[in-house]
Amino acid sequence: MTRDETMGANxxxxxxxxxxxxxxxxxxxxxxxxxxxxxxxxxxxxxxFDTHSVEWAGTVALALAAAASAxxxxxxxxxxRAQGGELPEDISNANIDDGDAEQGFFSPWxxxxxxxxxxxxxxxxGLAAGFWIAILGVSVGLIAIxxxxxxxxxxxxxx
Numbered sequence: 001m002t003r004d005e006t007m008g009a010n011x012x013x014x015x016x017x018x019x020x021x022x023x024x025x026x027x028x029x030x031x032x033x034x035x036x037x038x039x040x041x042x043x044x045x046x047x048x049f050d051t052h053s054v055e056w057a058g059t060v061a062l063a064l065a066a067a068a069s070a071x072x073x074x075x076x077x078x079x080x081r082a083q084g085g086e087l088p089e090d091i092s093n094a095n096i097d098d099g100d101a102e103q104g105f106f107s108p109w110x111x112x113x114x115x116x117x118x119x120x121x122x123x124x125x126g127l128a129a130g131f132w133i134a135i136l137g138v139s140v141g142l143i144a145i146x147x148x149x150x151x152x153x154x155x156x157x158x159x
Contacts, residue, residue, distance in 0.1 A: 014073030
Protein backbone atom coordinates (compact mmCIF):
# COMPACT_ATOMS: atom_id res chain seq x y z
CA MET A 1 0.00 0.00 0.00
CA THR A 2 1.20 3.46 -0.72
CA ARG A 3 0.99 6.48 1.54
CA ASP A 4 -2.18 7.69 -0.15
CA GLU A 5 -3.84 4.36 0.45
CA THR A 6 -3.19 4.17 4.20
CA MET A 7 -3.80 7.44 6.04
CA GLY A 8 -6.06 8.70 3.29
CA ALA A 9 -8.13 5.55 3.67
CA ASN A 10 -8.31 6.11 7.43
CA UNK A 11 -9.56 9.65 6.90
CA UNK A 12 -12.16 8.47 4.39
CA UNK A 13 -13.34 5.76 6.78
CA UNK A 14 -13.83 8.30 9.55
CA UNK A 15 -15.74 10.64 7.18
CA UNK A 16 -17.98 7.70 6.27
CA UNK A 17 -18.45 7.00 9.97
CA UNK A 18 -19.35 10.67 10.48
CA UNK A 19 -22.02 10.44 7.80
CA UNK A 20 -23.34 7.23 9.32
CA UNK A 21 -23.65 8.74 12.79
CA UNK A 22 -25.31 11.87 11.41
CA UNK A 23 -27.81 9.79 9.42
CA UNK A 24 -28.55 7.55 12.41
CA UNK A 25 -29.01 10.67 14.57
CA UNK A 26 -31.64 12.05 12.19
CA UNK A 27 -33.39 8.68 11.83
CA UNK A 28 -33.36 8.18 15.60
CA UNK A 29 -34.81 11.63 16.23
CA UNK A 30 -37.61 11.15 13.70
CA UNK A 31 -38.29 7.65 14.96
CA UNK A 32 -38.66 8.80 18.57
CA UNK A 33 -41.08 11.57 17.52
CA UNK A 34 -43.18 9.09 15.53
CA UNK A 35 -43.06 6.49 18.32
CA UNK A 36 -44.01 9.11 20.93
CA UNK A 37 -46.98 10.26 18.85
CA UNK A 38 -48.51 6.75 18.82
CA UNK A 39 -51.04 6.15 21.59
CA UNK A 40 -49.75 3.05 23.38
CA UNK A 41 -50.69 4.07 26.90
CA UNK A 42 -54.23 4.46 28.14
CA UNK A 43 -53.48 7.80 29.76
CA UNK A 44 -51.35 9.44 27.06
CA UNK A 45 -50.29 12.94 27.90
CA UNK A 46 -50.97 12.49 31.62
CA UNK A 47 -48.42 13.66 34.11
CA UNK A 48 -47.46 16.82 32.25
CA PHE A 49 -45.27 15.13 29.64
CA ASP A 50 -45.24 16.71 26.20
CA THR A 51 -46.19 14.40 23.38
CA HIS A 52 -44.44 14.50 20.01
CA SER A 53 -41.06 15.21 21.61
CA VAL A 54 -37.58 14.07 20.76
CA GLU A 55 -35.71 11.73 23.08
CA TRP A 56 -32.73 13.98 23.76
CA ALA A 57 -30.27 11.63 25.44
CA GLY A 58 -29.83 9.37 22.43
CA THR A 59 -30.04 12.22 19.94
CA VAL A 60 -27.30 14.20 21.66
CA ALA A 61 -25.15 11.07 22.09
CA LEU A 62 -25.38 10.26 18.37
CA ALA A 63 -24.70 13.88 17.40
CA LEU A 64 -21.62 13.94 19.64
CA ALA A 65 -20.43 10.64 18.15
CA ALA A 66 -20.75 12.22 14.69
CA ALA A 67 -18.84 15.30 15.86
CA ALA A 68 -16.09 13.19 17.43
CA SER A 69 -15.60 11.09 14.31
CA ALA A 70 -15.56 14.29 12.22
CA UNK A 71 -12.81 15.71 14.42
CA UNK A 72 -10.77 12.52 14.09
CA UNK A 73 -11.30 12.46 10.31
CA UNK A 74 -10.24 16.10 10.02
CA UNK A 75 -7.12 15.50 12.12
CA UNK A 76 -6.10 12.35 10.26
CA UNK A 77 -6.66 14.07 6.90
CA UNK A 78 -4.60 17.12 7.89
CA UNK A 79 -1.83 14.92 9.27
CA UNK A 80 -1.86 12.90 6.06
CA ARG A 81 -1.37 16.07 4.00
CA ALA A 82 1.29 17.53 6.30
CA GLN A 83 3.54 14.51 6.85
CA GLY A 84 5.42 15.12 3.61
CA GLY A 85 6.71 11.61 2.97
CA GLU A 86 5.94 8.00 3.54
CA LEU A 87 6.04 7.01 7.19
CA PRO A 88 7.79 3.79 8.27
CA GLU A 89 4.49 2.56 9.71
CA ASP A 90 3.02 2.63 6.21
CA ILE A 91 5.77 0.50 4.64
CA SER A 92 5.08 -3.21 4.86
CA ASN A 93 8.75 -4.27 4.89
CA ALA A 94 10.03 -1.66 7.39
CA ASN A 95 11.77 -2.61 10.61
CA ILE A 96 10.52 -1.59 14.03
CA ASP A 97 13.47 0.69 14.69
CA ASP A 98 12.88 2.62 11.44
CA GLY A 99 10.11 4.55 13.15
CA ASP A 100 12.03 5.05 16.40
CA ALA A 101 12.30 8.80 16.82
CA GLU A 102 13.99 10.96 19.45
CA GLN A 103 11.62 11.22 22.39
CA GLY A 104 13.50 13.88 24.31
CA PHE A 105 15.91 14.04 27.21
CA PHE A 106 14.86 12.57 30.53
CA SER A 107 16.87 12.30 33.75
CA PRO A 108 16.61 8.76 35.07
CA TRP A 109 17.90 9.82 38.52
CA UNK A 110 15.59 12.79 39.02
CA UNK A 111 13.19 12.71 41.98
CA UNK A 112 11.45 15.99 41.08
CA UNK A 113 8.69 14.41 38.97
CA UNK A 114 7.65 12.36 41.99
CA UNK A 115 7.54 15.53 44.10
CA UNK A 116 5.42 17.23 41.40
CA UNK A 117 3.03 14.28 41.33
CA UNK A 118 2.77 14.33 45.12
CA UNK A 119 2.01 18.05 45.09
CA UNK A 120 -0.75 17.58 42.51
CA UNK A 121 -2.17 14.75 44.61
CA UNK A 122 -2.17 17.06 47.62
CA UNK A 123 -3.90 19.80 45.62
CA UNK A 124 -6.67 17.47 44.45
CA UNK A 125 -7.02 15.97 47.92
CA GLY A 126 -7.27 19.49 49.29
CA LEU A 127 -10.08 20.31 46.90
CA ALA A 128 -11.98 17.27 48.13
CA ALA A 129 -11.13 17.13 51.82
CA GLY A 130 -9.84 20.45 53.10
CA PHE A 131 -8.62 23.63 51.48
CA TRP A 132 -5.56 23.88 53.74
CA ILE A 133 -4.16 20.69 52.17
CA ALA A 134 -4.41 22.33 48.73
CA ILE A 135 -2.43 25.32 50.02
CA LEU A 136 0.31 22.97 51.22
CA GLY A 137 0.19 21.20 47.86
CA VAL A 138 0.67 24.47 45.99
CA SER A 139 3.68 25.35 48.13
CA VAL A 140 5.23 21.90 47.64
CA GLY A 141 4.46 22.20 43.91
CA LEU A 142 6.25 25.54 43.60
CA ILE A 143 9.33 24.10 45.30
CA ALA A 144 9.22 21.01 43.08
CA ILE A 145 8.88 23.07 39.89
CA UNK A 146 11.87 25.24 40.82
CA UNK A 147 13.88 22.14 41.69
CA UNK A 148 12.89 20.39 38.46
CA UNK A 149 13.79 23.39 36.29
CA UNK A 150 17.11 24.10 37.97
CA UNK A 151 18.32 20.54 38.67
CA UNK A 152 21.09 20.81 36.06
CA UNK A 153 22.45 24.06 37.49
CA UNK A 154 23.68 22.58 40.79
CA UNK A 155 25.41 19.47 42.09
CA UNK A 156 27.18 16.71 40.15
CA UNK A 157 25.35 17.26 36.87
CA UNK A 158 25.63 21.04 36.57
CA UNK A 159 26.84 22.55 33.33
